[in-house]
Amino acid sequence: MTTKAFSSEVGTGSREENASNKAAAPLLDVAHLTLKIGASGRSVVNDVSFQVFPGEIVGIVGESGSGKTLAARAVMGFIPPAVRLTGGAIRFEGQDVMAMSGKDLRAMRGSRVGMVFQEPMTSLNPSMLIGRQLDEGLELHRKLDAAGRKALILDMLRRVGLRDPEGALDSYPHQFSGGMRQRIMLASVMLLKPALLLADEPTTALDAVVQRDVMELMVDLTQANDTAVLLISHDLGMVARYCSRIVVMCQGDVVEQGSAEDILARPQHPYTRKLLAAMPQRLPARFLPQDQTPIVAVRDLIVDYPGRQGFFRKSAPKRALHGISIDVQPGEVVAVVGGSGSGKTTLGQSIAGLVKPSGGEILFNGKPIAKSDTAYWDYRLNCQMVFQDPYSSLDPRMTIGQLVGEPLRLVEAMSGTQKKARVAEVLAEVGLKDGFADRYPHELSGGQRQRVAIARAIVRRPSFVIADEPVSALDVTVRAQVLELFDDLQKKHGFSCLFISHDLGVVEQVADRVIVMHEGRIVEEGPRDDIFDNPQHDYTKKLLSAVPGLESTGDGGVRLFWRLGEGEAPASA
Incomplete structure (x- = not known):
């Protein structure tokens, strides 16, 4: 693996020195915080203590349900x-948050804490224009006239990278991509210049380049x-790259900080070691014969989305895929990577017959x-x-057994008893007994x-599976379990897979071959090791240089590394 380690730079992306040295008193002081579910009395946050000093970035990590x-919301x-709060205290700028009146809390929210x-x-x-939503906080917390507020909003929208700030004011959230919506959300919070920013998974489901851009913008x-x-x-x-200190939580407890x-x-703590061990790691490349007939072959695929219908005219159609051609060999895992809007999901849905x-x-x-051919139904x-x-994607009115068994309805050769047995067998295979x-x-x-x-x-028992971002919203340990499960099932049943993902660490672990897409076109493809270690196209280099990874040091710890040197992506990318 070709990497450029910079373990000495861990956590330096946020500040040049530890911010706790800059101030004697913490900005935020959470002491022995305990929160319980009212009816059951079950503790969901148990005796949690941590501090945040002015100007520093502190990360809280842990699995889903760790509290x-x-x-943070408390x-x-x-x-x-x-x-209900059953113990402890939260002090912000020396004031007890839990003792604040409703009026004082409203004054603090947005203005001092965003x-x-x-x-x-x-x-x-979704029903309000972006301009009105950004104006709300300023109107409530700042003594400015409408023209002054608009000037601040336009300036902030320019700073967060919107190309047409004036046009954005008269647009709705659904008219922007996920990355642009996150920039707008960040703009709405930072307009009020809060002393403390709470960022809850701010880059989940964003591609590598947009994730890097949003985080760098937030830090700036x-x-x-x-x-x-x-x-x-x-x-x-990401936490390692940008945070000076880390708080590790497990089932409501702080186990290490x-x-x-x-x-x-x-x-030091076994749970922290477990989290770090769950990070994706590159596995040895598999040898797969390439002289077989592809299980799936795509030739010059084009997808056009119709233009938007207006009162007097219709906008031109948008081309999502520009003549895509790919082959997937029997038993092969082909990963498709690229930024948001690159056409990854459209490609998968087209192959699946959904587009x-x-x-x-x-x-x-x-x-x-073709639909008129029996080969279509076989496919x-x-x-x-x-x-x-x-x-x-799962019908909430159906039981798990019904959901898993539904694809067997058209298998006439299987009896009801056999179908039930197959469902039980598959549920056991995925660990749900x-x-x-x-x-x-x-x-x-x-x-x-x-x-x-x-x-x-x-x-x-299909011969071809399309997995569209199957682990993007899962925490590290669950993601590792699902990836291990997917790998075991793929080896056991031998199906080919088109694996669509923006997580380069995951792709590095699961893929045999990688296809890089950009603006509806394939810009580079090849074996996984060639793409990751010796990328040729500028856009591939930009993707690989966007987000750092973590690799094991062999003694329970990890170190931060760049797949390409930070900032080495060409300016033209």
Whole structure:
């Protein structure tokens, strides 16, 4: 593996020196915080203590359910009604947050403490124009006239990288990409120049380049205003890059905290070691014969989306795929990477028959497929898809057994007893035994739902599986479990896979071959090791240089490295 390590730079991206040396008193002091569920009395945050000093970036990491988001929301007084404070205190700028009146809390929120939520599409009002949403906080907390507020908003939108700030004011959230929505959310918070920024998974589901841009933007804005940041994330590489200190939480407890360099290089608690060990690692390359007939071949695939219909005219159609051609060999895992809007998901959905191509053809086992041909149904039955969000792709009214068994309805050769046995067998393969068949999707965790989605995809024993961002929203340990499961099933059943992902660490672990897409075109493809170690195209270099990774040091710790040297991506990229 060709990497450029910089373990001495861990945590230096946030500040040149530890900010705790700059101030005697902490900006935020959380002491022995304990939160419990009212009805059950179960502790969800247990005796948690940490501090944030002015100007520093502190990261909170841990698995889903560790209590990190709830502890951060308590800082703003955003505790759900079912949760009650049973001990401890939160002091911000010397004031007891829990003793504040409603009026004082409203004055603090936004003005002194801001929060960037995990999913901007749900935190931005879909029925309000962007300009009105950005104006709300200024109107409430700043004594400025309308013209003054608009000038500040336009200036901030320019700073966060929007090309047309004036046009953005009259647009709605759905008209922007995920990365642009996150920039707008960051702009709305930073307009008020808060002393403390709470960032809850601010880059989840963003591609590598956009993730880097959003984080660098956040750091630049907070440095300009000397704003402290409490960064909540399961992305250990990002936390290591930007945070000076790290707090590790497990099931409501703080199990370890300290400088980023110490936590990563010399973890003391077994749970911290478990988190670090779960980071994706490159496995030895597999040898697969390349002289076979491809299981799936795509030739000159074109996809056009129709233009938007207006009152007086219709906009021109948008071409999402420009003549894509790929081959997937039997038993091969081909990863497709690229930025948001590059056409990765459109390619997968087109191959799965969910999007109608405008041109080109798809071949299965060397034969063209068409709806009038029996080969089409053979292909559709042998091509299955694992979607990015299993919660929205699984019918909430059906039990897990019904969901997994649904693809077997068209298998006439199997009896009802055989189908039931196959469902039980597959659920056992994905680690869901002991009554899971009778549960509903809402009764399962995110990782368990993803296991159901995988079970549903392989229950027919297909020869080709499309996995669209199957682990993007999972924390590190669950992600490692799902990837290990996927690898075991792929080796056991021998299906080929088109693996769509923006997580380069995951791709580095699972892929045999990598295809790099940019603006609807393939810009580079080749064996995984060639793409990662010797990229040729400028855009591939830009992707690889965007986000650092973590690699094991062999003694329980990890070190931060760049797949390419930081800043080595060509300026033209």
